[in-house]
Amino acid sequence: MPQKARFRSAEWFGSADKNGFMYRSWMKNQGIPDHEFDGRPIIGICNTFSELTPCNAHFRKLAEHVKKGVLEAGGYPVEFPVFSNGESNLRPTAMFTRNLASMDVEEAIRGNPLDGVVLLTGCDKTTPALLMGAASCDIPAIVVTGGPMLNGKHKGRDIGSGTVVWQLSEEVKAGKISIHDFMAAEAGMSRSAGTCNTMGTASTMACMAESLGVSLPHNAAIPAVDSRRYVLAHLSGNRIVDMVKEDLRLSRVLTREAFENAIRTNAAIGGSTNAVIHLKAIAGRMGVELELDDWNRVGRGTPTIVDLQPSGRFLMEEFYYAGGLPAVLRRLGEADRLPHKEALTVNGQTLWDNVKDAPLYNDQVIRELDNPLVDDGGMCVLRGNLAPKGAVLKPSAASPELMRHRGRAVVFENFDDYKARINDPDLEVDADSVLVMKHCGPKGYHGMAEVGNMGLPAKLLAQGVTDMVRISDARMSGTAYGTVVLHVAPEAAAGGPLAAVENGDWIELDAYDGRLHLDVDEAELERRLSASDPTEASRRIASSGGYRQLYIEHVLQADEGCDFDFLVGCRGADVPRHSH
Template sequence: MIVTEHRSSQWYGGDDRNAYIHRAWMRRGLPPHAFDGRPHIAIANTASDLTPCNAHLNEVAESVRAGILEAGGIPLTMPVVSLGETQVRPTAMLWRNMAAMATEEMLRANPIDGVVLLGGCDKTIPSLLMAAASVDLPAVVVPGGPMLTGTFEGTPLGCGTDVWRLSEEVRAGTLSQEQFSRSESSMIRSRGHCNTMGTASTMALVAEALGTILPGLAGTPAPDSRLLEMSHETGRLAVELVQQGRRPSDILSAGSFQNAIVALAATGGSTNAVVHLLAIAGRLGIDLTLDDFDRIGSRVPLLVNLQPAGKYLMEDFHRAGGLLAVLREVRDLLDPTALTVTGRPLVDYLDDARIWDADVISARSAPLQAASGIAVLRGSLAPAGALIKPAAASPELLQHRGRAVVFDTIEDMHARIDDPDLDVDADSVLVLRGCGPKGYPGMPEVANMPLPRKLLARGVRDMVRVCDGRMSGTAYGTVVLHVAPEAAAGGPLALVQTGDYIVLDVAARRLDLDVPDAELARRVPNVATVQGFAAPRRGWERLYIDHVLQADTGADLDFLLGSSGDQVSRESH
């Protein structure tokens, strides 16, 4: 479909007073022919000095701008809410929905015909896609890309993953505080987001598998000149999207999410992708559930040898062939009809893809793990579901029965985890509650609790952990997370007591509390648990708690589900 009249003409077209005002206030460098029907393309930019992973996106935006101009469009810079995962307190996830809502409103409110979405750090790409899905203007994503690999004492460092590893070695007494501090300047070598298969890398790859990124772009390192080259091409493509009338609703389908889940499993991606994909699907009205992740992804082979589930880093992944090489190996599991922003199916881009380093990307015939997708658990402790990432877990702990050691809050955990008198052993199950969407609020990345110091000193490096919060995509361990309903929403996690036995059986997809039903029916949450739940009186946190949904449906706000369209309800002037 060729679009003959663009949306921006509702502002700029005609000779009346309103059109005069709209044009006049934009005539600060724009010539008259900028209003002659050319597509006006917003560049929604999450660059911010307080989002270090996205700080380079202003340079990327210049390449996008050049591409838009070359294709005959009018580029318009539009700063949007930026969430720095490492900087924002209490957790960036608290504001994902706010960032999505603010971006949605600005896309709808302004005279634009299409948008290029610039994201990188964990929550930025999900929030941008949620907004674009709701407004349904022609949209395309440019991911900022991972950083280059840093080294310390001759060893490559995985951003995030090695923070967890090195900090545990300090607590275990096998690494000095001085060495740990010296590694700090080596961890972040260049511009870009985490170089592990954390949430930022995962969401870029998943967004490409969804079809919202120019095929072959996701995973390109941030300092690589090819990122700017493809950003230029994306700017050109944005103009084409508007001219052809190609919107997110034309591209994103149930098959797109099938492809995203296959990509998530084959790359060993972050569990955070589950809650983000559920939220994006909710904006589109696509019926995606937790069960779909298990049904589609649980038996997909793990082909990517990257931290935290493997050895290598994103720079290696890119040189080894990247996402398209991975998807070529699992082509039979993909939906062949699912489209990309180019208007062509994703599978059309796989024929020429090749694996250039089989130690980084394995062939389908020799996978790292035969079936390693994120597993969805249910049972008496998680009636609405919970997640575990087997690829990052200890195989011997995937079937386990242990005595619960319960922490009512994050503060309680930090205060007692290293207490020499804590009644805990290697077979115990560490339980942390009050960390879900409502309870904290915002569902922080704390599920991968540090292990008790006295057990670290004995050589223990993993334990079963259960939490209603999330964990960083860069983290590892036998961690059951996203337990739903959360404790603050009346879930049974609120009733667990230290000494109860918890049974984990990943193969059977079960997570159970081995306590008689009659005993559970008599219990009520203890005072410390209830007092630990968030109780804000005002502002975004109050709005969030009053309206946030549970993790099993994406933790969006209840009034933001579904599409809103691009039309403004009232006119001004």
């Protein structure tokens, strides 16, 4: 019998007319019996599985465990694919297709008979993309990540995915190790299914999802190949069915308070700078006001207590065994450092209810607040005539002696210019110089690739220099480290002041006071910008048409989350009913 008009899926399957007949009949060609249409919730499993996204390549098995949980709870699971934007292979960067993936998710949810959805996320951009798309529809949704890979192994020691690449490549350039030593670490770095095992962007965004309350406790840290990852998937399948019955939509969870909890959490874990952009984009889809300055207001003054690479020593395996994110949140809450304990989560409990009794097994991995890795791990938001709309710096990954610095600019017009000149023995650069790279923002390098952590000149590495101030409108991998100023807005390709920087200009960085200043007067800046057209290159790229044109014409700047201007806001799940 047709189901009663109770859930959203009843618009498809709940009538005894021609339309209901056809919708049910088409689904029945998969062997689905009548009783599956008797009024039970239809649960979508939004799967970013792809063999081209290695972090998510084990998601077929993960989805099967979600299905078991959905069926056990009295729902009916339907799995569907969406664009899988994996950072490891996709050029120029997965950030370029984050918004595309979110559009895929949004329209797949809105246009199909789904009452709730389980979001299978893993690699960096899949988490924000799926949350952005689901938030735009505002139906019950729960996140299940794929989990981090096991610790890398090389020469008898643990190595962190991503981070070891930056470390060893610099050692090759400095002549400290051979190319053969470098290549020997390749297989050992990625020895199991899962995302990067450092506190890179994937692990950061998994922690952001958990601290936002859109996943079950411990979702962020259980290793990908640990059987408890599949238990969590099963339980998430159970829970989404009840969420549908309770009408527990994302708008009740993704509140202003939830985002403030996430900002504080990011500081405590030493999370990726990419979280700044992604949280803003997710908030924008939900209609929650979140500004760049909120990272200063809420995050600054928070100690980094998670001792993980790239900021610290350990990896995600140790993080989970030490207690995972619930232990971090408990430690913050007990010190009255968790802004909103009462924030609702997808299991129907408050964030504090979920973590107040969480076990904590290792004070080295998850430190006490009076013994932090970094005293103030809150993201530094910088402003000044070089970044009128802001820039960011990750203090837990920076060198303290460079947090206040004044040096002369060594300018690279774009990433190709940087690659061509950085190791030139005749490059005029010293340890006090400030490396500046332009035209790598969302419009200039369509997608804002992770190239902001510029490798240092080989001749300085050979002298023992290990860090320099670097400034760009690009992003950097969450697995990277250094005193790196990122996300300068407006970007050079949008006519921002960064486009006017010339070799030899003095630049002042004061991360403690949030200042980024170019020692060039306003009239001279205007003269330089008017003498050229920094937006010409991006306009030329846009003229080639296709998704590139759509991207460049509509992408917002970094301080606004790099979403498309026409995607901001919650549009809901209503769709006109089609009559066959």
